[in-house]
Amino acid sequence: xxxxxxxxxxxxxxEFARMTGSGCSFADARLYDEDSSEYLMLYxxxxxxxxxxxxxxxxxxxxxxxxxxxxxxxxxxxxxQCFDRALANSVAAAKLLGFPRDMGKGKASKGxxxxxxxxxPFEVPLADKLDFLxxxxxxxxxxxxxxxxxxxxxxxxxxFYWNTEGTEVDRWQLNTFGMLMVMAPDKEGRxxxxxxxxxxxxxxxxxxxxLADPKCFxxxxxxxxxxxxxxxxxxxxxxxxxxxxxxxxxxxxxVHETIGHALELDRILxxxxxxxxxxxxxxxxxxxxxYGSKKLNARAxxxxxxxxxxxxxxxxTPQRDYLLIDKGILVNVLSSRTDLGExxxxxxxxxxxxxxxxxxxCAFYRPPIDRMTNINIxxxxxxxxxxxxxxxxxxxxxxxxxxxxxxxxxxxFHFGCEIAWEVIDGKRTKIFKNATYHGHTxxxxxxxxxVGSKETWxxxxxxxxxxxxxxxxxxxxxxxxxxxxxxxxxxxxx
Amino acid sequence: MLESRIxxxxxxxxxxxxxxxxxxxxxxxxxxxxxxxxxxxxxxxxTFEDLTRLDISVFDGRKTGDYGLTADxxxxxxxxxxxxxAHDNAQAALPKDYEPIFGVVExxxxxxxxxxxxxxxxxxEAKGDLCAKVVKTMKPKGNYDFSGSWSSGSTEMYLTTTxxxxxxxxxxxxxxxxxxxxxxxKKWELSVEQPGRAAKDFSADAAIREFEAMLPVYEKNxxxxxxxxxxxxxxGPQSISQLxxxxxxxxxGGRAWEEKRAFTSENKPGDMLLSDLVTIGDDPTNAxxxxxxxxxxxxxxxxxxxxxxxxxKALMYDxxxxxxxxxxxxxxxxxxxxxxxxxxxxxxxxxxxLATAGDALYIPYLHYIGLPDPARGMFTGSxxxxxxxxxxxxxxxxxxxxxxxxxxxxxxSHVIAVSSKSEFFDVSATYGRRTPEAVSVPxxxxxxxxxxxxVADGF
Numbered sequence: 033x034x035x036x037x038x039x040x041x042x043x044x045x046x047e048f049a050r051m052t053g054s055g056c057s058f059a060d061a062r063l064y065d066e067d068s069s070e071y072l073m074l075y076x077x078x079x080x081x082x083x084x085x086x087x088x089x090x091x092x093x094x095x096x097x098x099x100x101x102x103x104x105x106x107x108x109x110x111x112x113q114c115f116d117r118a119l120a121n122s123v124a125a126a127k128l129l130g131f132p133r134d135m136g137k138g139k140a141s142k143g144x145x146x147x148x149x150x151x152x153p154f155e156v157p158l159a160d161k162l163d164f165l166x167x168x169x170x171x172x173x174x175x176x177x178x179x180x181x182x183x184x185x186x187x188x189x190x191x192f193y194w195n196t197e198g199t200e201v202d203r204w205q206l207n208t209f210g211m212l213m214v215m216a217p218d219k220e221g222r223x224x225x226x227x228x229x230x231x232x233x234x235x236x237x238x239x240x241x242x243l244a245d246p247k248c249f250x251x252x253x254x255x256x257x258x259x260x261x262x263x264x265x266x267x268x269x270x271x272x273x274x275x276x277x278x279x280x281x282x283x284x285x286x287v288h289e290t291i292g293h294a295l296e297l298d299r300i301l302x303x304x305x306x307x308x309x310x311x312x313x314x315x316x317x318x319x320x321x322x323y324g325s326k327k328l329n330a331r332a333x334x335x336x337x338x339x340x341x342x343x344x345x346x347x348x349t350p351q352r353d354y355l356l357i358d359k360g361i362l363v364n365v366l367s368s369r370t371d372l373g374e375x376x377x378x379x380x381x382x383x384x385x386x387x388x389x390x391x392x393x394c395a396f397y398r399p400p401i402d403r404m405t406n407i408n409i410x411x412x413x414x415x416x417x418x419x420x421x422x423x424x425x426x427x428x429x430x431x432x433x434x435x436x437x438x439x440x441x442x443x444x445f446h447f448g449c450e451i452a453w454e455v456i457d458g459k460r461t462k463i464f465k466n467a468t469y470h471g472h473t474x475x476x477x478x479x480x481x482x483v484g485s486k487e488t489w490x491x492x493x494x495x496x497x498x499x500x501x502x503x504x505x506x507x508x509x510x511x512x513x514x515x516x517x518x519x520x521x522x523x524x525x526x
Numbered sequence: 527m528l529e530s531r532i533x534x535x536x537x538x539x540x541x542x543x544x545x546x547x548x549x550x551x552x553x554x555x556x557x558x559x560x561x562x563x564x565x566x567x568x569x570x571x572x573t574f575e576d577l578t579r580l581d582i583s584v585f586d587g588r589k590t591g592d593y594g595l596t597a598d599x600x601x602x603x604x605x606x607x608x609x610x611x612a613h614d615n616a617q618a619a620l621p622k623d624y625e626p627i628f629g630v631v632e633x634x635x636x637x638x639x640x641x642x643x644x645x646x647x648x649x650x651e652a653k654g655d656l657c658a659k660v661v662k663t664m665k666p667k668g669n670y671d672f673s674g675s676w677s678s679g680s681t682e683m684y685l686t687t688t689x690x691x692x693x694x695x696x697x698x699x700x701x702x703x704x705x706x707x708x709x710x711x712k713k714w715e716l717s718v719e720q721p722g723r724a725a726k727d728f729s730a731d732a733a734i735r736e737f738e739a740m741l742p743v744y745e746k747n748x749x750x751x752x753x754x755x756x757x758x759x760x761x762g763p764q765s766i767s768q769l770x771x772x773x774x775x776x777x778x779g780g781r782a783w784e785e786k787r788a789f790t791s792e793n794k795p796g797d798m799l800l801s802d803l804v805t806i807g808d809d810p811t812n813a814x815x816x817x818x819x820x821x822x823x824x825x826x827x828x829x830x831x832x833x834x835x836x837x838x839k840a841l842m843y844d845x846x847x848x849x850x851x852x853x854x855x856x857x858x859x860x861x862x863x864x865x866x867x868x869x870x871x872x873x874x875x876x877x878x879x880l881a882t883a884g885d886a887l888y889i890p891y892l893h894y895i896g897l898p899d900p901a902r903g904m905f906t907g908s909x910x911x912x913x914x915x916x917x918x919x920x921x922x923x924x925x926x927x928x929x930x931x932x933x934x935x936x937x938x939s940h941v942i943a944v945s946s947k948s949e950f951f952d953v954s955a956t957y958g959r960r961t962p963e964a965v966s967v968p969x970x971x972x973x974x975x976x977x978x979x980x981v982a983d984g985f
Contacts, residue, residue: 067596074620077620077623078620078622078623078624078850079589079590079619079620079622080622080846081592082590082591082592082615082616082619083592083593083594083615084592084593084594084611084615085593085594085595085596086594086595086596086597087595087596087597088596088597089577089596089597099569099572100570100571100572101572101573102571102572102573102574103573103574103575103576104573104574104575104576104577105575105576105577105598106576106577106578106596106597106598107576107598108598109598117574118574120650121560121572121573121574121650122572124562124569124572124649124650124651124653124654125562125568125569125570125571125572125650125654126569127569127651127654127655127658128564128567128568128569128654128657128658128661129568129569130565130566130567130568130570131566131568133570157618158614158615158618158619159618162618162619162620166620178785178786179785215785215787217786217901221786221791221792222786222899222901222902223785223786223787223900223901298565301565301566302565302566302671302673302708303563303565303566303570303673304673305565305673305674305706305708305715306563306564306673306674306675306704306705306706306717307675307704309893309894309910310708310715312984374566397575397577397596399571399573434897434898434899435896435897435898435906436894436896437894437895437896437906437907437908437929438894439893439894439908439927439929439982440715440893440894440908440910440927441927441984441985443927443982443983443984444908444927444929444980444982446896446898446906446929446931446980447896448896448897448898448899448906466898466899468898470906470929470979470980472982498957501561501563501675501677501956502559502561502573502575502677502956503955503956503957503958504957505957505958521980524898524904524931524979525979
């Protein structure tokens with residue numbers, strides 16, 4: 033810890049004493065000593081984004097009389113005033129108090145987390161990164177490709193966390209994202225696209241070396257160009273009910289939208305109603321609700337190489353790995369410490385016992401809220417994609433979202449996909465464009481009838497999950513196998 | 527104008543850059559934001575953020591580089607360091623195949639007309655008191671819980687570049703109160719929104735009146751499941767703002783049009799595309815919007831017709847698209863527009879709209895819109911708050927969550943009535959920096975032949 037951080041820590045601890053003396057039951061502080069980001073984007077070979085950014089500041093929370101107050105400032109000379117603001121906010125909130133907020137019993141944590149990285153992208157010279165992207169972009173050039181996008185973005189955060197229970201943890205987190213996309217007008221003159229995002233098996237390191245690994249990124253250029261060429265000559269997916277096979281590139285968003293968000297405890301308790309929405313899940317359903325078929329095992333997992341792995345959450349709680357849905361039954365939810373008592377009271381029994389270590393904030397100027405971590409589907413035993421295709425009489429394989437629209441309680445959904453492969457009598461036949469499917473969450477997950485084995489499991493990154501007020505963009509991961517769902521409404525009836 | 531301490535630092539940094547032959551744009555943003563979140567009829571969170579941001583863009587021929595800071599601006603050395611980083615990024619950049627457009631502040635602008643100190647300093651106590659009045663008045667009348675949020679604050683934006691010594695400055699306040707009433711057994715949700723530029727724009731009594739006007743239909747009737755297929759729909763302010771935004775961004779953005787990704791790509795200005803009841807523009811002179819006077823390239827913004835009586839008038843070009851395609855930028859390097867759906871000749875008042883609609887679905891909110899096929903203007907989204915079945919010109923039942931999947935050209939070609947009364951509707955998001963945005967929309971429009979493709983069991 034540098035001397036300036038030690039000075040800030042001393043100031044924060046003095047403020048903790050002052051807040052506790054003012055009647056606060058809990059207080060915490062998150063110092064973002066460094067929050068760096070870099071975004072590079074080539075559009076048709078032109079460097080349209082060449083942006084670096086640095087944020088530095090502190091966010092503090094105080095809990096007094098069961099009410100939270102939060103304040104943030106970039107002025108690190110004004111930390112006492114920041115605590116004053118948070119305290120005033122807490123006092124004001126206590127005037128209209130519902131279920132008193134309570135952190136429960138806490139245990140002091142000490143420790144550090146460091147993302148697994150070989151080559152820190154912020155230490156790689158810009159010219160080298162651009163040279164890499166230029167070569168990746170050149171691989172997308174083809175006569176049938178009208179437009180192409182090659183992009184990378186990097187984040188590096190050094191966060192120090194302290195609370196009044198004696199917790200002192202720090203995180204050095206690094207994220208690397210990359211995307212390749214090709215676009216062209218189809219035979220009707222309407223744009224089609226095919227893309228690939230940096231992904232992997234959840235192991236290894238997540239620095240610049242990951243982006244530079246051809247099998248995870250650059251080598252996908254050929255396949256997306258080839259598939260775009262086929263899309264340009266393809267027909268729209270004819271509407272009908274059929275089986276739907278989700279590749280991990282599509283399945284991750286299905287999980288994200290209809291399991292992940294639906295199981296955030298703050299949504300379940302109604303704290304997101306005015307913006308993101310609520311949930312079809314109620315606290316009393318935990319432990320009882322049949323969320324899906326027996327093939328469905330979903331977890332908040334710890335994956336070595338993922339933006340959803342962070343060591344300690346933004347309440348300083350060590351991240352843990354636990355099941356959310358066990359053989360189709362809802363057994364847990366995504367939570368932080370603060371809402372557990374309310375959930376149990378509303379359920380009329382104990383439905384949650386420990387923090388789901390899902391308290392996360394996206395910046396020093398945003399308070400922690402219940403967020404996804406790595407929301408994964410455990411691999412099944414139905415073999416490879418080809419095994420599942422062979423077992424399908426009338427279906428369609430879909431990949432990569434183009435659009436997503438979800439009901440406000442996550443009870444129904446509509447997805448558009450970049451590409452679809454028809455499957456008839458166990459064989460892929462042809463490619464369709466403008467593929468869509470829609471359904472109702474519990475019915476859909478209840479129709480899960482094939483789950484691919486470990487070799488189909490893939491870690492997809494989400495760099496842009498939006499939630500909360502004030503709004504927050506969060507990074508997370510989903511480890512997903514190939515999944516098949518029976519008898520789903522697909523395509524659009526004109 | 528921006529406080530002199532920071533302004534002097536920025537102008538000095540600008541002048542130093544100019545002396546060194548560096549072409550640089552300096553954009554400064556400061557916000558004082560506060561927000562309370564309401565959940566389960568209580569204040570769940572109260573926040574305050576005091577943030578300053580600086581963005582510097584450097585142009586070196588066809589090469590550009592940017593550097594941004596979110597940190598307190600305290601010294602010239604800090605600005606010099608940030609400028610150097612932007613300059614280094616530009617020097618290392620790949621040259622573009624076109625000449626990028628460097629920002630020139632066309633004229634000095636000093637606009638604080640939309641600033642209300644009372645709203646900037648609106649205390650969490652005052653917000654809590656208003657919310658408490660709504661909760662304490664309404665809650666005893668039913669098994670209701672309230673949630674919501676109330677964001678308010680001030681925003682300052684300042685722009686200067688090495689092209690000249692002009693400065694563009696804007697300071698304004700904005701606020702948005704959203705209250706949601708949820709019935710705990712039946713699960714329906716009603717919402718009341720109040721946007722405001724000044725502290726006086728928010729009223730507990732008005733919110734209570736709005737809730738009470740909606741409640742009888744919800745209390746007395748079970749949920750209505752709309753039939754799938756094509757229906758008459760009466761849209762309200764939020765859903766109209768969504769349809770307008772979809773039309774604008776999937777139809778009238780210069781880059782999407784040039785690259786055949788717009789639903790208008792086969793058309794040209796002068797073509798009749800939509801109903802002659804549809805007139806849409808970007809109008810920073812309209813009284814119902816936040817009126818952004820300049821864009822981030824320094825262009826002084828003015829009224830910009832996009833669709834006039836159904837006729838395609840013009841495309842919006844940001845500076846990068848304009849430079850790439852040899853067009854003139856239209857003042858659309860903006861974080862937020864001032865979009866206006868012009869009022870029509872329909873009688874004012876929801877009751878008059880219902881009478882015109884006869885039998886219809888009333889969908890005032892469209893939730894979570896997706897664009898499965900943007901090149902056709904295809905969108906999908908579902909009803910949410912305040913949606914009701916309309917029969918014989920009256921509300922008769924609350925509607926279960928209903929999905930609309932259609933194309934913008936189809937929906938906006940089948941408009942049969944547009945209210946003559948406009949509403950100020952706040953569409954600001956608080957992702958990243960505070961960026962106030964409002965639209966002016968009719969209180970209702972009625973459209974025939976709107977495709978309903980799914981209905982849920984609940985609300």
